[in-house]
Amino acid sequence: MFRIDRNLTADELHKSLRADVAEGLTARPKRLPPKWFYDEHGSSLFEEITGLPEYYPTRTERAILEERSDEIARAADAVALIELGSGSGVKTRLLLDALGRHGTLKRFVPVDVSGDFLAASARRVADDHPGLDVHAVVGDFEHHLGLLPVNEHDGREMLAVLGSTIGNQAPAARGVFLRAVHAALDPGDTLLLGADLVKDPERLVAAYDDAQGVTAAFDRNVLTVINQRLGGDFDPGAFDHVAVWDPEREWIEMRLRARSHQRVRVADLDLEVDFAAGEEMRTEISAKFRRDGLTAELDAAGFTLTHWWTDPAGDFALSLSTVR
Template sequence: MKTQIKEYERLRWINLDADLPESDSHSEELRQRGSDIIDGLRSNPKTLPSRYFYDDLGSELFEQITDLPEYYPTRTEQAILDDYVSEIVALTGACELVELGSGSSRKTHTLLTAYSQLEDPLHYYPIDVSAGILRTTALQLLNDYPKLNVCGVAGTYERALANLPPRMVQNRMLMFLGSTMGNLDDRSCDLFLTQVQQALQPGEFFLLGVDLQKPIEILEAAYNDAQGLTAAFNLNILRHLNHRFAGDFNLDNFEHFAFFNTTASQIEMHLRSLTAQTAKLKDLDLEISLQAGETIHTEISRKFNLPALTDMLAAHALQPLKVWTDSQSWFGLILCQRQCLLSNGCP
């Protein structure tokens, strides 16, 4: 029991996106919170925000996907981290680590182990929309790293970046691994990088992992795995909506559909309707109709060109210090430093 008390003394918890109670008094608030779903399903073509993939089951499925033989990004990025983590630590010095979309924090172990060798206190802020995997991971990390302090933040990237806890040490590194930035379109990416810029002080760091352009057959195989885990992950977004908003989507009436869009240089994931059908989300007061063959667009995964990306980062006062890739240049890891803005009166 004493050990458990000590663990919780090193754990703080912030929930920015708790599920609302299912009652009539909250129906309007529920509709406001689900406005992105309403807008997406009423648009043409229909879309769903990819953040709804990540309930507890969706997070578990994604962790299984990262171990698939076809899914190269996780193991490739991990190899880059293993090779260059000491260089990252040398460039940043001691700093607290803030990770967007932390999930199981599997790759973060490499960084935590390296930074724990420094004499300074180690603080880690994992941020994820799945409160379940966040709590499980936080407790495991406290057991693995006796000197680690964890502040788990449950919520979306947008809300978390706007509500980060006060710094516990003078230096901070914000991390966005796994090429999750590839899920953002141009407009969302610009907004996101502006939020990153605003969340960091001049001199602090941003570590970004991105998937790079490569042969189409490799890309499409990664999102159409033989075991069907990506299909299950894609379909789970409907299951999540059913549970969260009292929906009646019949998952048997949909199939997973993923392909590489060469013009936009991105993988697109859709759910294709196998029949003409209607579905309701009662708590959102929403009913939609789909024709046979019509799709709901659930995710993009952009594949980046490194020179164009580094220019984009620099335009947001995030100056790339070092870029690391694997031997095949399939994946890139970029360490940026937040620059001073002259408009803020910096010298």
């Protein structure tokens, strides 16, 4: 069975975009949240990024799942899988198949802000798993966790946040998010969390600034989204993509750097913004983790980390934590 709820309607999506762009373009320094990369074109670009030789996280996480998915299924013993930021769901299928072999899975709830992309990928899952209740939800998981259809079956649930999506939040925001996840689940439920680990900065920068320029196109796509949805007149080609490692915070920053002085108008906001030559606007952070630090963050939010799986090189980790 397949159904889709739109907790984030087109009107709500537009209001959220307006608020984020107005706040971000008038901030000092300027910034935009990374969720606005992901219109249909942006989602397709990200899928292309995941196959690039420099971008190790997706293939590394997938390799861990290929080796450990049955072990994860046994440890979670879940009747429902909820995935935040579902995307194309390729890695999720490994979990769904393992939970199916384990014999407990009844329901799959994929959640994503990109409605068309989500609907297509969730419908494919439903077609491939005819006995599974697939309940897709279009929503912003940073704000709509309380609206998710959880705890509707007897038994444990597993909520998955894969791809190191958790790294797109600064520490304070991560704490708020993890506490909200904890509040949405019941004691004994589990959180499966993908986390990119600290490593050689040269490899990290390369992963976010590939030689083919796909990540640069993905980064500039946020300007196209503003142009199309808010009547902006950004010239995406007038901005360079920059990836920088911050050793103190241990995160990558993606930025757009203005090549020359320019004035940009966003008609729907009645807003004009100046960019100085060389001025940079942050479009994403991607924090990298150490086991001790992540364990402490989970503990503070009410989780107990019980399992930790990594690849042989120690590039990436999947952790399973239980709600206390």
